Amino acid sequence: MTNKDTIELTNTRYRLGYHVSARSGWINDPNGFCFFDGYYHVFFQHHPHSAEWGPMHWGHARSKDLVHWEELPIALTPGDKEDEDGCFSGSAIEKDGVLYLFYTGHHYYDDGDKDHFWQNQNMAYSTDGIHFTKYENNPIIAKEPGDNTHHFRDPKVWEKDGVYYMILGSQGEDGVGRAIVYSSKDLLEWEYEGPISKANGLKTEGFMWECPDFFNLDGKDILLLSPQGIDAQGKDYLNLFQTGYFIGDYDYKTATFTRGEFHELDKGHDFYATQTTLAPDGRRIVIAWMDMWESPMPEQEDGWAGALTIPRELRLKNNHLYMTPVKELETLRAEELKHDTTTVMKELCLIKDALSNELLIDAPLDKSEEQELIISLKMSENDLVLLTYSNKTNEFILKRNDKDDLRYGTIQSCDKLSLRVFIDTSSIEIFINDGELVFTERFYTEEKPEVCLSVSEKQTISYTVYRLENDAVSYN
Structure with missing residues (x-):
C-alpha cells in the first residue's frame, strides 16, 4: 500500500489495537x-x-x-x-x-x-x-x-x-x-x-x-x-x-x-x-x-x-x-486482571487504566425494588461514556460527553443483567444480555480512563476483567 501520495500517520494517540483500520x-x-x-x-x-x-x-x-x-x-x-x-x-x-x-x-x-x-x-x-x-x-x-x-x-x-x-x-x-x-x-x-x-x-x-x-x-x-x-x-x-x-x-x-x-x-x-x-x-x-x-x-x-x-x-x-x-475473540485475552464477586454499596472501580480490555459483569436483579445501575467510562471525574439502566423500565440510556443527544434501548424483563464490554484505545462496544441490545461508540482521550460501576441500592455483582492484545492488526 505504499504510495508517494499516501498521507502519513503523524500521531498514534487514538489508534486502535484490535480493530481493522487503514495504515493511514x-x-x-x-x-x-x-x-x-x-x-x-x-x-x-x-x-x-x-x-x-x-x-x-x-x-x-x-x-x-x-x-x-x-x-x-x-x-x-x-x-x-x-x-x-x-x-x-x-x-x-x-x-x-x-x-x-x-x-x-x-x-x-x-x-x-x-x-x-x-x-x-x-x-x-x-x-x-x-x-x-x-x-x-x-x-x-x-x-x-x-x-x-x-x-x-x-x-x-x-x-x-x-x-x-x-x-x-x-x-x-x-x-x-x-x-x-x-x-x-x-x-x-x-x-x-x-x-x-x-x-x-x-x-x-x-x-x-x-x-x-x-x-x-x-x-x-x-x-x-x-x-x-x-x-x-x-x-x-x-x-x-x-x-x-x-x-x-x-x-x-x-x-x-x-x-x-x-x-x-x-x-x-x-x-x-x-x-x-x-x-x-x-x-x-x-x-x-x-x-x-x-x-x-x-x-x-x-x-x-x-x-x-x-x-x-x-x-x-x-x-x-x-x-x-464472535467466539474467536476470546483468544485476544492476554491476561485475566480481576475476577471477583462482591457487594457494591455505592461505586466500584472495575478497571483503573482502561486501554485494551474486556469486561464481563453479571448482576442479579430484584424486581421487588427499584434498582439503577450505571456503567461509566471516565477520566478526571469527567464521564466519557455513561450508560444508565433502570430495572423499573428495563431501559438503558447512553450519554457521551462530546454529544448533546442521548441514545436509548430496552431489554425484556429479566432477573439477571449480563454485560460484555470491549474497550479499545478510542472505542467501546457494549453487549447486553447475550446481544439483545448493543451500543457501539467512539470516544477520545489521551488519558487512560477508568471504568466504574455505580448503584442506587446495595448490589451484588460478579465481574471479570481481561487485558487484551493491543497489536492484533499488522501493517506491512
Missing part, C-alpha cells in the same frame, strides 16, 4: 466480507491520500481467525472508464476457486455538482485473493432500471440452487428507498428481477436504502440495510442515517419479500453500513463501520479516520436479531 487515510463501509482460501477477507471504502472522504478505493485486510488481521495491498483503485470517480461499496463471492468482487462505479457529470452523478455495477476477480483484475467487459450492469433514480449502488451477491442473485440499494422514481434484485447463471450476464421491497413512507423508512445484505437465518429471510432519511420517532432512529433489518419471507419465483417492520440493529452513535458473511461452520458473521457521517473524528488531525467494529455473530430469537462478539 480515511475508511468507511466494510466491503467484500468473505471466507476464501483459508482466510477471512474484509475490504473497506478507503481514501489513502487524505483523512477525508475522497475517491473511494478498496482497502483490504485478511485474517485466519477473525482476530489477527494483516494489511494487504489496495484491491481496487478508481480511475478507469467504468469507475472513474470511485469504486463504491460491494461484496465478494467465490466460484470455482476464483474470488469475485462486485462493486459500484461512481461517476460525476461535468457541472461540478456532487449530487449530480450516475452509477453502474462492475466486477473484478482474483485467484490468489490478493491481486485483482477488473473484468475486461465492465460494466456488468451499465445503468439503473427505468423505474429508478440515479441512486443505484452497493451490490451484495449470493448463490441459491445454482443461480446467483444480486441485491442493490436504490431509490425508486417515486423518491423512496427500495431494494432491487438481479439474477445470473454465470456472474457475467445479469437479468433484472425487480424491486423486492420498498419503503412504506419517505419519513418512516427512508428515501434511499444503502448497503443491503440478504440472507436466511434460522428459517427466516433477513434484509439488513442502512436506510437514509428516516425521521426520529421518540427514542428511535436518532442517528443521521440508520442501520437495521426487516424479517420476512422471500419468494424466489415472484421476487417478492413479505416482511415486518424495521428494527435498528445497534443503538449506539457509531454503527453503519453492515456486511455479513457465512463462516465455514455456518455462523452468520456481521461487521460494520465504527463511525457515522455526523460523528466527530479527532483522529483526522493525525492522518487517519475510521475503523471497523469487531466481528459479531447474528442469531434470530423471538423475532429479534441478537448480536454477540
Whole structure:
C-alpha cells in the first residue's frame, strides 16, 4: 500500500489495537466480507491520500481467525472508464476457486455538482485473493432500471440452487428507498428481477436504502440495510442515517419479500453500513463501520479516520436479531486482571487504566425494588461514556460527553443483567444480555480512563476483567 501520495500517520494517540483500520487515510463501509482460501477477507471504502472522504478505493485486510488481521495491498483503485470517480461499496463471492468482487462505479457529470452523478455495477476477480483484475467487459450492469433514480449502488451477491442473485440499494422514481434484485447463471450476464421491497413512507423508512445484505437465518429471510432519511420517532432512529433489518419471507419465483417492520440493529452513535458473511461452520458473521457521517473524528488531525467494529455473530430469537462478539475473540485475552464477586454499596472501580480490555459483569436483579445501575467510562471525574439502566423500565440510556443527544434501548424483563464490554484505545462496544441490545461508540482521550460501576441500592455483582492484545492488526 505504499504510495508517494499516501498521507502519513503523524500521531498514534487514538489508534486502535484490535480493530481493522487503514495504515493511514480515511475508511468507511466494510466491503467484500468473505471466507476464501483459508482466510477471512474484509475490504473497506478507503481514501489513502487524505483523512477525508475522497475517491473511494478498496482497502483490504485478511485474517485466519477473525482476530489477527494483516494489511494487504489496495484491491481496487478508481480511475478507469467504468469507475472513474470511485469504486463504491460491494461484496465478494467465490466460484470455482476464483474470488469475485462486485462493486459500484461512481461517476460525476461535468457541472461540478456532487449530487449530480450516475452509477453502474462492475466486477473484478482474483485467484490468489490478493491481486485483482477488473473484468475486461465492465460494466456488468451499465445503468439503473427505468423505474429508478440515479441512486443505484452497493451490490451484495449470493448463490441459491445454482443461480446467483444480486441485491442493490436504490431509490425508486417515486423518491423512496427500495431494494432491487438481479439474477445470473454465470456472474457475467445479469437479468433484472425487480424491486423486492420498498419503503412504506419517505419519513418512516427512508428515501434511499444503502448497503443491503440478504440472507436466511434460522428459517427466516433477513434484509439488513442502512436506510437514509428516516425521521426520529421518540427514542428511535436518532442517528443521521440508520442501520437495521426487516424479517420476512422471500419468494424466489415472484421476487417478492413479505416482511415486518424495521428494527435498528445497534443503538449506539457509531454503527453503519453492515456486511455479513457465512463462516465455514455456518455462523452468520456481521461487521460494520465504527463511525457515522455526523460523528466527530479527532483522529483526522493525525492522518487517519475510521475503523471497523469487531466481528459479531447474528442469531434470530423471538423475532429479534441478537448480536454477540464472535467466539474467536476470546483468544485476544492476554491476561485475566480481576475476577471477583462482591457487594457494591455505592461505586466500584472495575478497571483503573482502561486501554485494551474486556469486561464481563453479571448482576442479579430484584424486581421487588427499584434498582439503577450505571456503567461509566471516565477520566478526571469527567464521564466519557455513561450508560444508565433502570430495572423499573428495563431501559438503558447512553450519554457521551462530546454529544448533546442521548441514545436509548430496552431489554425484556429479566432477573439477571449480563454485560460484555470491549474497550479499545478510542472505542467501546457494549453487549447486553447475550446481544439483545448493543451500543457501539467512539470516544477520545489521551488519558487512560477508568471504568466504574455505580448503584442506587446495595448490589451484588460478579465481574471479570481481561487485558487484551493491543497489536492484533499488522501493517506491512
